Amino acid sequence: xxxxxxQDLTVQELLVKGRDLRMELxxxxxxxxxxxxxxxxRIRAIRRDIARIETxxxxxxxxxx
Numbered sequence: 001x002x003x004x005x006x007q008d009l010t011v012q013e014l015l016v017k018g019r020d021l022r023m024e025l026x027x028x029x030x031x032x033x034x035x036x037x038x039x040x041x042r043i044r045a046i047r048r049d050i051a052r053i054e055t056x057x058x059x060x061x062x063x064x065x
Contacts, residue, residue, distance in 0.1 A: 001049045006056050014060075018053045021046050 009017065025046045031037040 001052065003052060006052050009056070011057065011060055014053050014057050018050060018057070021050050021053070025050070 006014070025043065028037060028043050028046065032040070032043070037043075
């Protein structure tokens with residue numbers, strides 16, 4: 001997910017997207033534990049997307065406060 005895409009989202013959309021990514025990360029970790037994970041690089045990409053979303057949420061909260 002690109003930074004410009006994240007910046008265009010509202011707070012509510014960011015929260016939903018973050019929740020969805022966390023669920024996907026959880027599922028990938030389960031696959032990794034059971035040796036069924038094919039694309040291990042996806043875990044790293046999702047973790048980075050979650051961090052980008054959290055950073056944007058923090059910026060938007062500071063801006064509105």
